[in-house]
Amino acid sequence: MKKSLGAKALALPSPVWVVGSYSTDGQPNIMVVAWGGICCADPPCVAISVQSTRLTHANISQCNAFTINVPSKDHLLATDFLGIASGKNTDKFLVTGLTPVRSEIVNAPYVKEFPLILECKVRHVIDLGLHTQFIGEIMDVKAEEAVLDHSGWPVTEKVNPILSSACNRSYYALGDCLGKAYSLGLSIVK
Amino acid sequence: MKKSLGAKALALPSPVWVVGSYSTDGQPNIMVVAWGGICCADPPCVAISVQSTRLTHANISQCNAFTINVPSKDHLLATDFLGIASGKNTDKFLVTGLTPVRSEIVNAPYVKEFPLILECKVRHVIDLGLHTQFIGEIMDVKAEEAVLDHSGWPVTEKVNPILSSACNRSYYALGDCLGKAYSLGLSIVK
Numbered sequence: 001m002k003k004s005l006g007a008k009a010l011a012l013p014s015p016v017w018v019v020g021s022y023s024t025d026g027q028p029n030i031m032v033v034a035w036g037g038i039c040c041a042d043p044p045c046v047a048i049s050v051q052s053t054r055l056t057h058a059n060i061s062q063c064n065a066f067t068i069n070v071p072s073k074d075h076l077l078a079t080d081f082l083g084i085a086s087g088k089n090t091d092k093f094l095v096t097g098l099t100p101v102r103s104e105i106v107n108a109p110y111v112k113e114f115p116l117i118l119e120c121k122v123r124h125v126i127d128l129g130l131h132t133q134f135i136g137e138i139m140d141v142k143a144e145e146a147v148l149d150h151s152g153w154p155v156t157e158k159v160n161p162i163l164s165s166a167c168n169r170s171y172y173a174l175g176d177c178l179g180k181a182y183s184l185g186l187s188i189v190k
Numbered sequence: 191m192k193k194s195l196g197a198k199a200l201a202l203p204s205p206v207w208v209v210g211s212y213s214t215d216g217q218p219n220i221m222v223v224a225w226g227g228i229c230c231a232d233p234p235c236v237a238i239s240v241q242s243t244r245l246t247h248a249n250i251s252q253c254n255a256f257t258i259n260v261p262s263k264d265h266l267l268a269t270d271f272l273g274i275a276s277g278k279n280t281d282k283f284l285v286t287g288l289t290p291v292r293s294e295i296v297n298a299p300y301v302k303e304f305p306l307i308l309e310c311k312v313r314h315v316i317d318l319g320l321h322t323q324f325i326g327e328i329m330d331v332k333a334e335e336a337v338l339d340h341s342g343w344p345v346t347e348k349v350n351p352i353l354s355s356a357c358n359r360s361y362y363a364l365g366d367c368l369g370k371a372y373s374l375g376l377s378i379v380k
Contacts, residue, residue: 010306015227155357175362
């Protein structure tokens with residue numbers, strides 16, 4: 001039996017990503033977003049949603065660029081702090097001890113310590129209400145060598161990303177691998 | 191040391207959601223998407239990306255509505271099958287044994303057996319290239335009573351959603367709860 005909960009932004013799971021941007025005076029800033037996702041394969045694009053009051057909103061609007069930095073579980077405390085403090089009055093790199101690196105491809109900084117980085121140029125800006133969706137074309141993906149397999153491809157378990165749930169506003173670890181996509185379901189018709 | 195991997199749609203983790211829609215002749219169809227995310231709090235909106243060749247693309251374009259159905263880990267085999275078969279030549283409800291329910295709010299079917307349902311009206315359609323992004327306003331959320339706590343709110347662990355990774359095209363279970371957002375990070379400045 002289904003129960004109606006009303007019109008709510010309630011779906012799960014969500015990623016936990018850190019968005020890097022430069023302010024108008026060139027200061028690197030980072031914030032955490034849970035609302036985003038890959039949205040196109042060709043050209044490769046990713047979407048993130050940011051409230052208009054955020055420093056990151058002004059930064060991306062000015063620079064037309066951002067990075068997505070995927071934190072590992074090891075970076076959980078620093079990542080959560082990025083969602084509490086504002087870059088308007090806090091140097092979040094300084095407080096967390098994370099290191100900004102200037103992207104050579106887009107006008108945005110990325111986080112040196114995080115295992116997987118997407119460097120994005122803004123292609124679409126959609127004002128949805130409380131949030132603005134920025135769709136970025138992924139110009140390059142960079143990964144820490146330590147998370148790559150012998151063929152140079154990132155290993156999910158080594159990236160060890162964090163998830164979040166809008167139900168209880170909590171973080172979750174990645175659980176067990178359940179099997180390959182486009183494969184498990186064949187058993188239904190066998 | 192970071193290694194460049196090129197321009198790829200490579201970010202993780204991704205949700206595993208099943209999208210419900212009606213075809214022009216009124217047949218209910220479901221497909222699986224990994225590319226999507228909540229994108230606005232007010233009005234509550236969610237985005238999904240679908241290739242233009244898919245039946246779901248034609249269906250949503252015609253009906254201006256879709257549902258997002260969050261499967262539990264228990265529904266993994268059926269969910270994966272939805273990503274293998276096409277609704278153009280397969281009654282995916284029939285083969286999987288899942289049950290379509292006509293939404294009373296939007297012109298789309300939802301999956302009776304899945305624990306969490308979002309009923310959406312299309313507000314924006316953004317042609318990105320290989321994929322089209324459909325942004326839906328969430329008109330209602332419905333949850334199975336068995337996944338609700340005593341206050342009527344969904345429990346993340348009871349919904350028990352599936353994740354996917356673009357790195358190895360595999361499914362993952364939800365892992366351990368790591369703590370509350372906007373709380374853990376305070377320890378950094380204490």
